[in-house]
Amino acid sequence: MTQGRIRARLRLSHLYTFACTRPEATEEGPHSIEGPGYSRIVHCNQPLMHKKKPFKYRSNYISTTKYNFFTFLPKALYEQFHRVANLYFLAAAIVSVTPLSPFSAVSMIAPLVFVVGLSMAKEALEDWRRFMQDIKVNSRKVKFHKEEGVFDYKSWKKLQVGDVVKVEKDQFFPADLLLLSSSYEDGICYVETMNLDGETNLKVKRALEVTLPLDEDASFKNFTGKIKCEDPNPSLYTFIGNFEYDHEVYALDPSQILLRDSKLRNTAFVYGVVIFTGHDSKVMQNATKSPSKRSRIERKMDYIIYVLFSLLLVISLVSSIGFAVKTKFDMPDWWYLQPQNTDDYYDPRKPVLSGVTHLITALMLYGYLIPISLYVSIEVVKVLQATFINQDIQMYDEETGNPAQARTSNLNEELGQVDTILSDKTGTLTCNQMDFLKCSIAGTAYGMSSSEVELAAAQQMASDLEDQDVERSTDFRQKGKQQEIELETVVISKDEMVHKSPIKGFSFEDSRVMEGNWLNEPNADVIMLFFRILAICHTAVPELNEETGSYTYESESPDEAAFLVAAKEFGFEFCKRTQSSVFVRERYSASGQTIDRWGYQCTIFLKVLWASCREFKLLNMLEFTSKRKRMTVIVRDEDGQILVLCKGADSIIFDRLSKNGRLYEEDTTRHLNEYGEAGLRTLALAYKRLGESEYSAWNNEFQEAKTTIGADRDLMLENIAEMMERDLILVGATAVEDKLQKGVPQCIDKLAQAGLKIWVLTGDKVETAINIGYACSLLRQGMKQICITEISSDAKEVVKENILLQITNASQMIKLERDPHAAFALIIDGKTLAYALEDDVKQQFLVLAVQCASVICCRVSPKQKALVTRLVKEGTGKTTLAIGDGANDVGMIKEADIGVGISGVEGMQVGNAVMASDFSIAQFRFLERLLVVHGHWCYKRIAQMVCYFFYKNIAFGLTLFYFEAFAGFSGQSIYDDWYMLLFNVLLTSLPVISLGVFEQDVSSEVCLQFPAVYQQGPKNLFFDWYKILGWMGNGLYSSLIIFFLNIIIFYDQAFREEGQTASMPALGTTMFTCIIWALNCQIAFTMSHFTWIQHLFIWGSIATWYLFLFVYGRLSPSISGNAYQILVEALAPAPIYWLATLLVTIACNLPYLAHISYQRCFHPLDHHIIQEIKYYKKDVEDQRMWTRERSRARERTMIGFSARVDAKIRQLKGKLQRKQPSSEIHSPARSA
C-alpha cells in the first residue's frame, strides 16, 4: 500500500517526452466544432438536462439480441422461409389440404413443422443466451454522483449522459467517459483495452489540467461543465470535442476519453463524465450485426434444389400434359371409366382444367425428388456431429477445463473447406509473455536454451540424417562428417527441457553468466554494462509483492518486463523508480573480478557483500516509438558519470555506432542473424559516456525545443534526440522469445501443410507483429517482406496514390520472381489498410495479398478486422475462418464464414469472442484437430450424405414417374401409401444418418499425419457439380433399372408356379423391395468405415422392410388393403421375386462398383492411397518408410515450421557442401 502512495505522487508524465508532454491546451485553442456530425452536447453533472429532448440521448441499456418477444415469430419465420426448400414445402403443405393431394395432409405438414420448429427453437435458445448476457451486463453496478458530493451505486443500464461516475481499479468503464481526474495527482490513468484492440499492455490516459482539482467525492458538489463533441461513431482512435468549464473552452482529444469495455488498471480510481451511452458508445458502434451463417454446402444445396425443382416441374408438366392429352383424346373411349359421368378433374371436355389440376397433384406426387427428409436428417446429423466435437477429449484443455464447443451446429462441414484463416495475435497465438532466451555480449553468444524452431530443426535433421545413414551405411567416413553438422547445429537434451527454469519471462541458461560467474568472463565490464542497460533503459514501474518480497514489473510492453526479470536474475534488480532516479540493487560488482582467482566460494561471499542499492539519476528519457525504433535514457551514476544508454532495433543502432564502437559488430551481427533465424525477437544495446559540458549543451537545446510552439516542434525534438543518439558503442544484443501458446507453431505448420493460408490481424505494433510472425514461422529469414506504409502527407489523394503505387510495384516484383523457393510476406498497418480497403484499391490489394505466403495486418481496429475478413471472403470467394479471443475480434468472427473463439481463462465475458463465435476451443492448437479431423470428416460426411440423399430420392421418385406413363398419367402410384411414407422415415433414413455421423475415410491419426488430405475439402472434390451430377445420373440409372427390369420380368405371364399373374400390389412391392436393397447396398459401397452401428442400420433397414411387410400383411385387410398377406402368400414363395431382387440390386450397383474400382486403380485420390497403405499394414511393418512417406506427402509450404526447417536444412546443407565438396559425388554411382 505504501508503494501505491509513492507511485501516486509520482508525476509520470515526466517520463513521456513526446506523447504526453504537450504544450498547454490553451495554446492550441479549442476545435472549431460546427456543422453536421458535431451536434452532441453533454451537460456534465446535470443528468436532469438529459431527461428530455433535444438532449435526451440513448440510455445505457444495451441489447445484442436478434429478436424480442414480439418480433421473434415473424422474424424467425421469415428467416426460415427464406430457404427455398422450406418455401416449397410450405406450398406443398398448403396444397395437401386440398383434395388434389395424392397423400394425406399430415404426412406433408408434420415434417415441415418439425424442421422449421427445430431450427426456430435453436434460434430462440441462442437468442435467449444473448439476452441473459445482456441482463448481466446491464445490471452491473457503478458508483455515480448522486447529489451534494455523495456517490452511490447504480446499475449500468440506468446511467445517463452527463452523469459523473467513479470507476475503481480493475473495473470496466460502463460507458464512454471523459476523464476528469484520477488517483494520480497529474490525472494519469492506465487503461487496458484488451476488449477493444486485443492489446494487453497498458495505455496511458491523461486528464485535462483544469479538471485535476476534482479529485475527491466532495468536489463534485458544484461541478458543472458542457461538452460539445462529435456524434457517435465507430472510430476508436479519434475523438473531437470541446469542453466548456469555468467560461473557458478546452479542446479534447482521444487521450481524455475512456472507452466502454476497457478496464482501469494500476490506478486506484478515476472520475469521469459520461459522454456516450449504450449503443452510442464506440465499442457498440463497432459491433457488427451477427449474421445467420449458412455453410457452403447448404448454399449449394439450394442450387441443387433449383435443379431438382426444374426437373420436378418438367416431369410434372410432362405428366400433366400427358394427362390432359390422354383425357381429351383417349378417355372418351375408355368406357370403363364412365367418361360421361365425370367431375371436372377427369372431364374429357375440359382437358386444360384437368391438366392444370393434375399439375398440382403431380408436383406433390413427385415431391420425393425434393426430400424434406434431407433437411430433417441433416439437422439430426449436424447435432450429432456437434456432439462429437463437444465430446472430443483431445480438444479438452486441462488447464482451463474447457472442452471444445460447437456453438452452432450448422457449420460443421464448413470446417472442412476452410481456405484462409484470419487469426488474432494476442491471446490467440501468443500468451503475451516474453522469455529472455539468449544474448550476445561483447561478441560472445550466451544462452544455451534453444528456441522451438531450433529444436524442431534439430529433430528433423536428425531423422533425415538417419535416413541417409541407412542409404550410405557402408561409408563410415561420411557418416562421421554428417554427425559433425549435427553437433554444430544444436546441442540439446531432453533433460534440459524438463528442468526449464520456472521463472516467468526467463528461460536463459548459461552457467558462464549465471550466479555471478560472469565476473570470470574476459569482458566482465562490458557484461556489467549490458546488464545495467537492461535494468535502467525502460519505462516500467516495479511493484513489490508483499508475500514473496520480490518485484513484479508493470510495463508498456511485455519484453521490457522480460528484460527486467532477466536483469534481476543476473543480479541487477530494478527496485525503485522516483521522479528523477532509478534504483538498481546490484548483487555483484565488477571489482570482484580482481579476486576471481580464488574461485567459486569467493563469488558466493561477494554476492552478499555487494547487495546494495545503486541510484542512477534519470536526466532525460527519449522514448520508444515505432518510427524511432529505439529508446534512450541519459543517466548519471553514483560516480557522477553521465551515461547514454540506448536499446533499439539492430539496424537502427548499427547506423549510429561510432568508429571505435564497432568492435563487436561483426560477431553481433552474426549472432543476431542466428537469433532471427531461430524466431527470436532481437534488440541491440549500445551506450556512450558523456562529458558534463557536452550534456548540458545538448540539454539546453532539448529543453528549448520542448517549450517551442508550432508545427515543427515534434520534428525539432526528434532531430535533437537524434543528435544525442550518435557515436554509440555497441555492447551486445538480446534475444527474447515471444512466448507462444502451447503448440502454436506445430499447429500452424500442420495447417500450412494442409494448404491453409494464415493471415494475422492484430491490434499490436508492427514490430511485435513481425516478431510473432517469426516466432510462429509465418515469417522466416530469407522471405521477402513487402511493407506497405503510408507516406505522411496531408492530401488524402496523394497518400492513396502512393499506396496504390506500392501495391502495384510489389505485385510486379512477385511476378518477376524466378526462384521457386521465394516466398513473400505482406505487412501492412491499420492506417494504410484504411486506404487499401477503399473500393478502388482493395481489389489490387487483395490480389497482392493472395500471392503472398503470409499476410500480417498490424494496428487494425475491430471494424477493420471485420472489413479485411469481408474483403477476403468476398474477394476470393473462398471460405474464411476467423479465430480470436477478445471482444476486438467479435466483428471479424461474425463476419467470417466460420468464427472460432478462444475460450481462455477469463471465462465467458460480455460481448467476448466466444459468445459471438460458432465454435469455441480452449487453445489455438486445437484448431488443427477441429479442422483437419472434424472438419474433414464432417465435410465428407455431409457431402456424401447429401449426394446420396439426392441419389436415393431420384432413384425412388423417378420410378413413380415412369409408372405414370404406363397408367395414363393419372397420378396413380404403384406403391402402397405406407411404403412411401416409411421410405424416408424408416427404411432409408438410418443408414444415411449413420453415414453422416460415423463415416471416416481415414482415421483421425492419419488425418493429422497427412494434413494434405484436408485439401479435398477446399478443393471441394466431394461436392462439385461433377460429383453431384454423377450421383444424379446414378440415381437416374438406378430408377430405370429398377422400373424396367421389374416391368419386363413381371410383364404379363404368371409369376408363380400356381399360375397367378402379378397384380399392381405385387409388382409395386417387388419394385419397392428392389429399391430398398439397391439403395442400401449403394450406401454400403459408399461407406468405407463399418462399425456395428452401420451394419445394424444398413442390414437392419433391409430386415425392417421385410419385417414391416410381414407385419403389415398380417394386419386386417381394412388397414393393409392390397398388401394383405402379400409377402407370405404371394411373393415369398415365388422364386422370381427373389431372383428379381438379386438381379436388380446387382445391376443397379454395377456401374458404381466399376467406377470406384476404376478410380481406385487409375485415378486414386489421396485417401484411397492412405487406406491402401493402412490396409496392407505397411505402416506397422515398416515404420521408417511410413514416416518418410508422411513427410513427403505434405504440401509444399511457404510458411510454417516445416518450411522454416527446410530452409534451415537447405542452409546447413549448403554449409556442408562447402566443407565436403566431394561427398555427394559418390552416392548416385553407388546406388545406381
Next chain:
Amino acid sequence: MQDTKHVFQTDVMSDNGKAEKVDPMSSSTPSSSAGGVGSADSAAPRRNSKRPKYSKFTQQELPACKPILTPRWVISAFMLVSIVFIPIGVVSLFASRDVVEIIDRYETACVPDGYKNDKVTFIQSNLTKQCNRTLTVKKRMKKPIYVYYQLDNFYQNHRRYVKSRSDSQLKENSSWDDVSSCKPEDMSNGQPIVPCGLIAWSLFNDTYSFSLNNQQLVVNKKGISWKSDRDSKFGKDVFPKNFQNGTLKGGATLNSSIPLSEQEDLIVWMRTAALPTFRKLYGKIEQDLQPNDQILVTLDNNYNTYSFNGKKKLVLSTTSWLGGKNDFLGIAYLTVGGLCFFLALSFTVVYLVKPSIVLSPSFKQHFQVYLFFFPLNLKATRRPIVFVMEQKSRRTLSNARRTWNLSSPMVTVGLMG
C-alpha cells in the same frame, strides 16, 4: 515349439501383406501434436466436471472394419457375380423354355365380316357373340394348364379406376352402403350397388369353353384367386345387390345368390393389374394335352375392347417353378453375369498383362506416395510395372529399387524427362 514358431514366420513372409486382417485399434501410430490424452489423468480434479467422458463411441474410435476395394477384391467380386449369375441365367432360361404357351388373339376374328369396320356397334348390339376358335397344341402340355384372358390397352391402373371400389363393402355385409369411394358407380335407382365401383362394374364377361376331340375339357374355376382374398377380403355373407341395374351396362352380371367370396372371377378382376397389358387367370384345365391335339374353343365375345382398340387374347399356358413363359429374366441374368465376367477379365488384364500404366497428371504431384503404392500391388498381384518418372527423382527411384527389391525381371524401370 521352435518348429511352430518357424512355420508361423515363414507363413507371414510368404503372405506378405495380402491377407492380413485389419485391426485398426492395434496400430499405434504416433499421435501428433494435438494429442494429449496421456497427460490427462494427472490433471487436477477440480475442473473435471466439464471434462468429456471417454468412451470409444464419443471419441469415434469404435472398432470398425474398413474394407477397401483392392484389385484382388474387385476381381473376385466381379468373378463371384458372374459365377453366380450365369448359371442362374441358364437355369431360368431353361425353365422359361419348358413352358408351353398357346396364344390366340380373337377380338378381330370373332367379329362377323359385316361389322369389321364398325366393331363397336357390333359389340353393343344384341347380335349373338358366339365364336369358335381352334387351337393346336404344339408341344406336350402337362397339367395343370392355366387359361388366361389377356387384355391390351386397358388402363386398370388408372387412378380413377383403381380408387373406385369399396373394400369395406366387399368384406362385410354390414357396410353394404359404404359406397362413398365408388363414384360414379355408387348408387343405382337410389340404392347402393353391391359390389360398387367401376372395377366391379366393368367385370370381364367373355366366356370360354373347351373341347378336345368332341369331349368337353373341364375348366376348373375354383382356386384361381388368392386364398387370402377369398377368406378375408370378400365376405362370405356379402351378396351382389342392385348390380348392373343402372342405365349404363358395364361388364358381367353376377349371380346374386352366390356370396362374393365365391365369385372368383370377380376376385381376380378386382386385383387390378399394374400395366395396361395384362393377363388374368380364367381357370385351370386339369388334364395333360398332347402334341397336335386340336382344341375347339367356344367363346362368347361379349366384352367391349373395341372402343379403345384393345386386343383380346386367350392364353393357355403351363408353368415352371419360375411361373409363365418369360425369357427376359434368364437373358438379363446372363447379360449381367457376362458383363461382370468381362469386367473381371478386363481388370485382370489390366493388372496382369498390361505392361505400363499411363499416369495421370495427379500422379506427378503425388508420385512419391504412388511409388509406395504400386509396389504394394506388385506384391499382391505380381504385375509388372513401368515407372514413368521425371529425371530429377532418380534418387527416389534408386531408393525404391532397394526398398522393394525391384530388380526382379518382372519390373521394367523407365525414366522420362
